[in-house]
Amino acid sequence: MxxxxxxxxxxxxxxxxxxxxxxxxxxxxxxxxxxxxxxxxxxxxxxxxxxxxxxxxxxxxxxxxxxxxxxxxxxxxxxxxxxxxxxxxxxxxxxxxxxxxxxxxxxxxxxxxxxxxxxxxxxxxxxxxxxxxxxxxxxxxxxxxxxxxxxxxxxxxxxxxxxxxxxxxxxxxxxxxxxPANISEKTYTSRPLTPSDAAAVLADIHLHSADYQDKAIDEFQAILSSDPNNAAACRGLGYGYLQKQNFTQAAEYFKRSSEQDSKDPRVHYYNALLMARESGFGSKVDIPTLTRELETSISLDPSFADSYALLAFAQSTSGDPAKALETMRKAIAIDPRNEGYRFNLANIYLANRQSEKAMAILQSLQKSASPEMTSRIDGVLESIRRQP
Structure with missing residues (x-):
């Protein structure tokens, strides 16, 4: 291979x-x-x-x-x-x-x-x-x-x-x-990795494989035992705990990662995602702080679609569905095949009382190969049909 x-x-x-x-x-x-x-x-x-x-x-x-x-x-x-x-x-x-x-x-x-x-x-x-x-x-x-x-x-x-x-x-x-004539090695940068940074990358790879997530957490902890200020390992361990719904530990490691590298767009996104998940994506979330984290993430990496998608949720939750529509469209422009984004866009259209546009998206998503997605769509369509 x-x-x-x-x-x-x-x-x-x-x-x-x-x-x-x-x-x-x-x-x-x-x-x-x-x-x-x-x-x-x-x-x-x-x-x-x-x-x-x-x-x-x-x-x-x-x-x-x-x-x-x-x-x-x-x-x-x-x-x-x-x-x-x-x-x-x-x-x-x-x-x-x-x-x-x-x-x-x-x-x-x-x-x-x-x-x-x-x-x-x-x-x-x-x-x-x-x-x-x-x-x-x-x-x-x-x-x-x-x-x-x-x-x-x-x-x-x-x-x-x-x-x-x-x-x-x-x-x-x-x-x-x-x-292209303008390709030059000078436009690219490289830097040597420390042993801890290299180990953090390998642990991050394991973290993103469902069968190796527990191994990844052990690897991140081992890195931090010898290099407690390794920002990548703190970020990775925080994300691992976030996936396990251990919000207290996740918050601690995201904080430690931010203290070492405040310019990491994913740490700002993870902080916002942590806040949203802790509140159950409900009304108790601190919208101003969540929005600030996402806007910082986007300013550091304008191509990171997930930050736009979560920001659209925040805008919709705070009662600004028009702005949420604009932001969700930006997420879809970056990742047009993301069915979750398109499903959320349909829901924002519904909040904007644009049911025809919402229906068009939902009907196109009925062809999804994901049983979970088609089940969610069927539920929304049924609730729309029941409306007077």
Whole structure:
């Protein structure tokens, strides 16, 4: 494994094994996902999401240009060895499918074949047909096989043969893109990490993995036993206690972290989140202090969407739904795929007596793959229908 991506509600991590060949493929793969997340509100089928990321994962960059769209030779060898899935089956893989979530040949084949198919689509300028397919299947609920026929003008079996021929040909297109002239090493900064800081990063990675949170708390405590003023460890331990609903301990460690680094936007956000959770997101929260913490967080990191989302809650709670709408839209502009943000926006629209806009958002969210989200939506829709 060349690398691993660990996502989280507040931050994400990419871990690389720099001893392997081309470790940066993991970075490019995840960057492609972030491009999709930041620009397209509705999530596509896994084959297209992962195929798009695989397409960009093989970027080669030298000093003057980037080569985009190459297919690694090893991908050909693996696909020829394990064989191709039927395209109809590839298109039916969902986020909860075994093929998508369990390690093994099936998952490897899914990723590589998705990448191969997206290469074929780009090479033959078929993206508009993909859009047609997604609309037929997702909006009009046409079966996968019929949607393939209508969108691509060929049967699923014919598309199987076409993709197999494309694989066997060993030929593909890639694009040379000039590197921006203003890229310079001088625009980036780096600094050596102390052993404590490096250990705090590893503990933070564990904290953001559900199976390792207790281990993370032990690691943060070990760091602080030898380096009691380590701001990152104080922040991480505070967040760990916040996740466990231990608000007193969380507040103590956030305070210690702030004393060491008052410019950390996440500590200010965590302080606000702590206040909101302690009050049960109710009327007892100290809105002026919570707002001040969030405004400080935003001033230090204007791209941190969670701070805008929580600030919108504060504004709505304090009786300013118009300002809350504006702020929540900023959160969604940064993270358009966040269903929680969109659900909250719908509720703010309801508070603003704009029920039609709220209904449009709620109905679009009914397609969510999250049972918890669809249950929440059903409850809100039912309460709207009961209103006179």
């Amino acid at each position: 060349a690398g691993l991506f660990q996502g989280g509600a507040d931050r994400s991590f990419i871990m690389l094994d720099m001893s392997v060949e081309d470790p940066w493929t993991t970075v490019f793969h995840e960057y492609a996902h972030q491009l999709m997340n930041g620009n397209i509100q509705t999530e596509s089928d896994p084959w297209f999401e992962e195929g798009f990321a695989e397409y960009f994962s093989s970027i080669e960059v030298d000093g003057k240009e980037a080569h985009v769209g190459k297919i690694p030779h090893d991908d050909y060898l693996i696909l020829q060895q394990v064989g191709l899935m039927k395209v109809a089956n590839l298109f039916k893989v969902a986020h909860y499918s075994e093929t998508y979530n369990e390690n093994g040949n099936s998952r490897t084949s899914f990723y590589l074949e998705s990448g191969l198919l997206v290469h074929y689509i780009y090479d033959n300028q078929l993206l508009p047909k993909v859009g047609t397919y997604i609309d037929l299947k997702g909006t009009k609920h046409v079966s996968v096989e019929d949607a393939i026929q209508q969108a691509f003008g060929m049967s699923a079996a014919q598309l199987d043969k076409t993709l197999r021929d494309y694989l066997l040909s060993g030929r593909y297109l890639y694009y040379k893109i000039p590197a």
